[in-house]
Amino acid sequence: MKELIEAILTHGKAINEDVLLVDSFLNHQVDPLLMHHIGETFAAFFRKKEIDRVLTIESSGIAPAAFTAYSLGVPLVIMKKQTSRIMTGDLIQTTVRSFTKGTEYQLTVKREFLPAGERVLFIDDFLASGEAAFGAIELVKEAGATVNGIGIVIEKSFQSGRKRLDALNIPVLSLARIRAMGPEGIEFLE
Amino acid sequence: MKELIEAILTHGKAINEDVLLVDSFLNHQVDPLLMHHIGETFAAFFRKKEIDRVLTIESSGIAPAAFTAYSLGVPLVIMKKQTSRIMTGDLIQTTVRSFTKGTEYQLTVKREFLPAGERVLFIDDFLASGEAAFGAIELVKEAGATVNGIGIVIEKSFQSGRKRLDALNIPVLSLARIRAMGPEGIEFLE
Numbered sequence: 055m056k057e058l059i060e061a062i063l064t065h066g067k068a069i070n071e072d073v074l075l076v077d078s079f080l081n082h083q084v085d086p087l088l089m090h091h092i093g094e095t096f097a098a099f100f101r102k103k104e105i106d107r108v109l110t111i112e113s114s115g116i117a118p119a120a121f122t123a124y125s126l127g128v129p130l131v132i133m134k135k136q137t138s139r140i141m142t143g144d145l146i147q148t149t150v151r152s153f154t155k156g157t158e159y160q161l162t163v164k165r166e167f168l169p170a171g172e173r174v175l176f177i178d179d180f181l182a183s184g185e186a187a188f189g190a191i192e193l194v195k196e197a198g199a200t201v202n203g204i205g206i207v208i209e210k211s212f213q214s215g216r217k218r219l220d221a222l223n224i225p226v227l228s229l230a231r232i233r234a235m236g237p238e239g240i241e242f243l244e
Numbered sequence: 245m246k247e248l249i250e251a252i253l254t255h256g257k258a259i260n261e262d263v264l265l266v267d268s269f270l271n272h273q274v275d276p277l278l279m280h281h282i283g284e285t286f287a288a289f290f291r292k293k294e295i296d297r298v299l300t301i302e303s304s305g306i307a308p309a310a311f312t313a314y315s316l317g318v319p320l321v322i323m324k325k326q327t328s329r330i331m332t333g334d335l336i337q338t339t340v341r342s343f344t345k346g347t348e349y350q351l352t353v354k355r356e357f358l359p360a361g362e363r364v365l366f367i368d369d370f371l372a373s374g375e376a377a378f379g380a381i382e383l384v385k386e387a388g389a390t391v392n393g394i395g396i397v398i399e400k401s402f403q404s405g406r407k408r409l410d411a412l413n414i415p416v417l418s419l420a421r422i423r424a425m426g427p428e429g430i431e432f433l434e
Contacts, residue, residue, distance in 0.1 A: 086313040086317075089310060113303035120306070
């Protein structure tokens with residue numbers, strides 16, 4: 055996606071060979087026009103998969119996922135990293151390791167918001183080693199639904215996540231695929 | 245906002261006199277069409293305030309705030325409840341007590357994403373005692389900007405937040421104002 059790649063080149067900063075700072079348009083300050091275009095792009099690509107529901111992880115996935123769900127005309131479900139005392143009932147949980155924060159966290163979703171038999175589109179801001187995506191796939195499987203598509207805003211193609219997902223034969227669309235990066239610059243796959 | 249009040253009456257659940265569960269359309273499962281209408285409603289009301297930037301708190305404020313920012317054509321900034329090891333530089337922080345989770349948390353924003361002199365619209369999902377809104381006002385003041393409007397999806401009018409905000413003479417638009425609630429039902433202000 056040309057507009058996204060331009061935003062990464064103009065505003066992104068590769069702090070080192072692993073960490074890309076995109077907090078000026080994606081996950082702290084957010085460009086809503088870009089999010090809208092991202093949502094339209096995911097919706098156009100996955101519309102033929104007859105998606106019933108968009109699924110994402112709080113909180114950086116919410117903006118692109120909300121516009122995707124809006125474009126598809128289906129509900130969005132946000133998997134929670136933290137539960138609250140009012141989140142009770144039949145919950146599905148799995149453990150994910152966060153690369154960025156160097157921690158483990160629980161992903162939680164109410165079973166009633168992942169109905170069995172539905173076709174789910176998982177949207178997230180980053181794909182690196184794929185731990186978050188595999189956590190999502192695990193929860194959706196536990197719910198008796200299926201992940202029929204994965205939409206990633208920025209893929210670090212030099213990490214293992216994309217290969218691991220391709221091995222599952224789930225269609226993946228990454229809007230920007232980074233071949234390599236570092237303080238000297240960012241290179242994209244074609 | 246009629247459509248929102250209907251959603252609350254149809255899908256919301258007052259667990260007791262203080263806690264309203266709206267996780268089937270607002271903060272766990274999300275109705276993106278409703279979020280879009282909420283965004284348009286806030287944008288129409290606050291457009292004359294010449295808003296430069298929409299500000300919200302992760303994670304339940306993000307969906308309504310993102311559509312509001314989209315409708316206004318201005319950036320969104322998400323105040324973080326948790327920082328990561330890549331969130332460095334000149335940070336502004338304040339402490340907020342969460343009623344729902346029974347905890348205190350830090351709100352953090354990078355100073356560069358709250359430029360001095362700007363007019364800020366703060367959007368949040370709930371207004372109860374107003375602690376989150378006052379935290380936001382504090383951060384914006386510290387940044388040298390001003391809060392020129394506050395948009396709330398659901399106001400618990402029986403708690404102190406609205407009165408405390410009105411005393412500051414900041415325009416507040418709450419799309420649903422709950423006079424009282426409990427297991428027997430939910431009553432709205434006109």
